[in-house]
Amino acid sequence: MANAAEVKVAAVSFHSKDQAYNIPKMSEISAAAAKNGARLVVFPEMSSTGFLYPSINEAKPNMDTFPGKATEAFGRVAQKYNTYIAWGYIEFDPATGVAYNSAAIVGPNGFKGNYRKHQLAVGDDNLWRAPGNLGFPVFDTPIGRIALLVCYDDTQLQSLLLPALRNADIIAYLTASLYNPKSEAGGSDNHTTIGSMATLPGWIGINVVGADSSGVDKVMEMTLIGPGGSSIWGAQGNVLASASATNFTDPKQPKVVYATINTSKSNPQREFWLKTRRPELYADYNFYRPTHDSNVNNVSAQVSAVLVQYEPKTGAVEENSKVIDRLIDEKILGQGLNLAVLPFNSFIGNETITKENVAKFAEPLNGKSYNIAANLAKKYQVNLLFSMPEVADGKYYETAILFDFTGKQIGLYRKSHLNEVEKTWATAGNELPVFNSPIGRIGVVLNDEAHIPEVTDMYMLKRANLLLVPVAYNQKDYGGDVKIPKGLIPEESNKGMFIWFSMAQHSQAFTLVANYVNGAHGDVGQSALYSLVLEEGFYPPNIAPKDKELAHQVVFATNQNQNLWTNQQQKVVERIWQAALPLTLPKDNACFQEWQKNSTSPIICKGLYK
Template sequence: MHAKLRLFTLCLALAGMVTLILAGTMTNTVSAQNRGNKLQPFKVAAIQFNPILNERDKNVDELLSIIEQAFKNGAKLVVAPEMSTTGYYYRDREAIRPFVDTIPGTITKRVGNLTSKYNAYAVFGMAEKDARTDLFYNAAALVGPAGYIGKYRKTHQWETEEHWAAWGDLGVPVFTTGIGRIDINICMDSAYFESARLAALGGVDILAFPTNSSAQAIAALPARAQQNGLYIVSANRSNTENGFHMIGASAIWSPTGVKLAEAPLAADKSKAVAEPMILYGIIDPQAYKNKNKQILATRRPELYKDLMLYIAPWDYTKNTIPHDLRAGIVQYEPVVGDKTANKAKVARLISAAVEQARRENNSLDIIVLPELSLTGPMDKQSIAAVKSLAEPADGGSAGFMAELAKTSQVAIVYGLIEQAGNKLYNAAIVVDKAGSEIGKYRKTHLSDSDKRWATAGDRLAVFSAPELGKFGLLIGEDALYPEAAGVLAVKRADFIAIPAAWHGQYGSYMTIHPDMSANKYPAGSMVIWDAAAIGAQAYTLVANFMGTTAGYSGHSSLYTLDPLYGLDQPAVAAGDKEEVLVVNFKTIQPQWWFNQEKLLLSRRTPYYVPLVQ
C-alpha cells in the first residue's frame, strides 16, 4: 500500500511563519487543559485520497494506513476528503445502503484507535446512517485522542447526493479540542458564505474542509479564510469517478488568506492521479487571533435580516430579462480635496470613453467612479477640512454629474461627502442618462478613517432602472462583509457597483492555482471583490483610485459569475494608470448551471439565525 503513497511534504519552518504571527502573545482559550498555556505551532496534513466506489472496507483499510503515515510524520490534525470511505456517486438510497455506517460507529472507532495512539485528531468524510430514522447523510466525523468527538452533516448539497442524502440538520457545530476550536464544512458549503461565517461566529480557529471538488468549492477557500480569519485545511480527490473529475489541489490556507501549501493540480482527466498523497503544513495558534477575525466584531446584524428570507420558488419582484450591458469603470489619481481638478479629470476620462464607444458604433450604459469621487479619500484630512467639502445630495456635485450624464448619455455612479442636517455620510448616488437620481446609498460599514467624520448608513438597498435592470451599491469596506452582498442577492440585484478607495488595507490578490479557472483571472484580481460577485451571483464593478502618497492600488475591475467553468471573463485595469476600463456583461445568465436563482433556491435559511442576531 505504501509503495503507492506519494508524500508531498511542505513542512513550513517556524522561521517562515514569522509573517503570520501577530505582535503580542495570545493565550490559548480553546480547551480546559490548555487554558493559560501558549500552544506551539503544529503540523497538519491534508490527505488527497481517491476511494474506490462500492469498496468501503478496502477504502477504510487504505485510508487508515495513510492517516497513520501522516501521524507518524508528526501531523496533529489530519483531514481526508468528502465521502472518503465509499466514493461519491450513488444512484439512490438503495445503491448506497450497503456502505453507510453510523457516526459514531465501526469506522470512527477504528480511526479513534489511531488518534488515541498518536494523540492526534482526524476529520474524514463518510456516508452516515442515522440509526433512529434510517436517514442517510453526507457527513464528516471528528475523532481525537479520547475517541469520537462530533460530526457535521453537509448543509448545502450538490445534485448528486440529493438523490440519497437528507439535508444536514445539525447546523454548524463547533468542537473544542486541545489544538483549537475546529469546525467542518463539506464541499458545496463553501459556495455559500454563510457556512464558514457561522463557524467564525462560533469562535472557530480551524476549518476542516473535506471535498470532492472540480474547482468551485476550493476556489472559494481563500475568501472564506480572509473573511473569517480562519485556518482552512482542504482535502480533495484527484481522479475521475463516473465522468466527474476532481482536480486535487488540496491546500492549507492561513487566516489572512496566505496559501501555506498546495498539492499539484490535476486539471483534467488526462492528468488524474489515483495514488494518494499527503500534504503537510504548519498551523501557528498565535495566529488564531488576527485582524480578519477582529472584523467580526464590527458586523451589523441589524442590517442582515433579509438573509433569513426564502423567497422561493415564487418571487414576482425579480428581474427575469437579461440585460446586455456595457460599462465604463473609471480609475484616476485624485487631487485630494480639490473638487475642481477632480471634475476636470472625471469629465476628460468619461468623455474620451464615450467618444471611443461612439467611434466603435457602441454606447456605454453605466459609468462607475471611485469612492468620494470629487474630493478624493479623506484619510488624513482634518474634520474641519472634511466638513468644508461636504454638500447636500442635491448640491454642486449632483448638478455636475447630472449634466455629465445627460451630455454623455450614460448612467453614472459617483461618491460624495453628503451633508444631511448635522450629519455627514460617505454616500454613493446613481443618476440615469437623463441626469435624474435613481438611488442613493450611504456606506454602512465604515473604515477607521470614515469613523472620524461619517455616520453609518442604515440600510442595504437594491435599485431598478429599465435600461439597467436591478442593481445594488456598496462602498469600499462594505465588500469585507459577505452579508452585505448576500442581502443584495436576496433582493435580486443583477449587478453590484462598488466605488472604492483601496490601497491594500483589506483583502489580497488572487492566489488560487492559475489553471484552476477555465477563464484565467487577470493579474491584479482581488479575492474579496471576486467573492462579492460569486457569492451574490451578481456581476460586480469596482472603481478604485490609483497613486497618491497613500499608494492607492488601481486594478479597477469587473468580477463575474463563473470564470471557473468558462462562462465569463473577469477584467482588471492596470495598477498605475489613469483609464476607463470598458467591459461587457450579460446579467442573470438564466441557463447556466449555477446562477443567482439556483443560489437562492438552495440556501438553508433556518440555520442562518446566528448571522442576524
C-alpha cells in the same frame, strides 16, 4: 480549553473506493501523517464509504453510522499517535432510516464529533440524502476550535460565517468534486472544488484545511475526474501548501501536503468584520425567498460600462471632475455607454476624511459635486454612480448617489458599515437598498464595506443584478491577489482581488469596482469587472492596468448564465435559511450568547425556554 497556537496539519488528496479498501488505507495514511508531526489530518468528502452510488440501496453495504466502523478504526490511530482525523462518509441514522452526507472527527481520549452537510447540490446529492440537522458545530480541542464543512456548503457564505461567529480557529473542508471534461454533456454541472474555497479563507479570516478527491473513475459510460489540489490556507488567505491537481492524463493517487497554521496570529480582516458587522441589517437571512419573489428582475440587459480610474488632486473638485469628463469623453466616441462608476469620494480624491477636516470636504445634496455628477450623467446619457461626504441637517454621511441617463437621482445610499475613523464623524445609514434602473437592480458597496461578507449576501437575497463598488484601495489595508492553486480553474480567471472576486461569485451579481491610481494613498488602480461564474473561465475578471488613468470599458449582458453550473435564483432557493438566525442576532443577545457558548448545539435559545 487552552489551545496550541502553532499546529501542523495535513490535507489528503484521496481516491476513494469502498469501505473495505478505504478505511485501512486511510488509517495507514493517517498514521504516517501523524508520525510526520500532523496534529490534524483531513480527508475528502465521503472518503471512508465511497460515493459513486446512484441509489440508497446500492450505497447501503458501504454506509456507516456515528459512531461506527470508521470512528472505531480512526479513533485507534488518533489515540496511538495523539492526532485528530477528519473525514467524510455517507451516514445512515438507524433511529430514523435517513441517510446524510456527513463529516466526522476523532481524536485522542475518545474524542469524536459529527456534522451533517447542509447545502446539497441540485442533482444526485439530494436524491436520497437529507440536508443536515446538526447545525454548524465547532469542536473545542487542544489544537484549536475546529469546524467541519462539506463540499457544496461553501456555495453559501453563511456556512463559513456561522462557525466563524462561534470562534472557530480551523475549518476542515471536505469535498469530492468529480466532474466531466467540458467537452462532454454535464461538463458544467458543478464546480465546487478546492478552487471554489480558495478565495474565502482571507475574507472570513479563518484557517482552512481542504481535502479533495483525486483520480479518474468510470460511471455509467462517463469518465469522471477528481481534481485533487488539496490545500491549506492561513487565516490571512495565504496558500500555505497545495497538492498538485489531477488531470485526465495523470490521475494522481493519494497525496498528502503539510503546513503549520497559527491560530493566535493577528487577523485584521476578521477583527474588522466582527467589529463592523451590523446584524440588525441582516433580517433577510431569516426569510425564504421563493421562485416567485417580486424583487427578481429576469430581463436581460446589455451593459456597456466605464470604470473611471484617475490620479486625483486632493479636494480639487472642479479639476478632478474635468479629468473624469475627459476620460469618459475619450472612451465614448463612436461607442454606446450606459453606465459609469467613479471611485470613492469621487471628486475630492483619496484623502482620509476625519472629524477635523470633514467640514472642508462635505457638501449637501444638490451642491456643487452633486450637480457636476448629474450633468456628467446627462451629458453622456449614462447611469452614473458617484460618492461624496454629505452634510444634511447637521449630520455627516458617506454617501453614494445614482443618477439615470437624464441626470435624475434614482438612488441614494448612505454607508451603513463605518470604519473606526468614520465612526468619529459620520452617521451610519440604516439600509442596504437595491435600486431599480434601466440596466437592472443595483446594490452599492462603499469602499471598505467589502470587508463585510453579509453585505454581499443581503444584496444577493434582495436580487441585485449589479454591485457597484467605488473604492480607494491600496492593497495594504485588506484583501490581496487571487491565488487559486494551479490547475483547478483556467489561469485566465486566476487573477484580481480575492474579496471582489468572491463578492461576484457569491452574490451572482456582476461586480464593478472603480479605483484611483497613485496619489497620496498609493492606490493601485486595477478597476475591474468580476463576473458570475469566473471560475469557469468563460467570463474571467476584466481588469484595468495598475497605473494608468483611463475609463476602463467593460461589456456584458445580465441574466444570460442560466445554462451554467449556478445562478442567483438557484443559490437563493437552495439556501438553508432556517440555519441563519444567529447571523441576525446582536452579540449581547441572550440567545446568541448561549448558541455561541454551547458551540456544538444546533438549537438556538435551548436553555432560555422553560
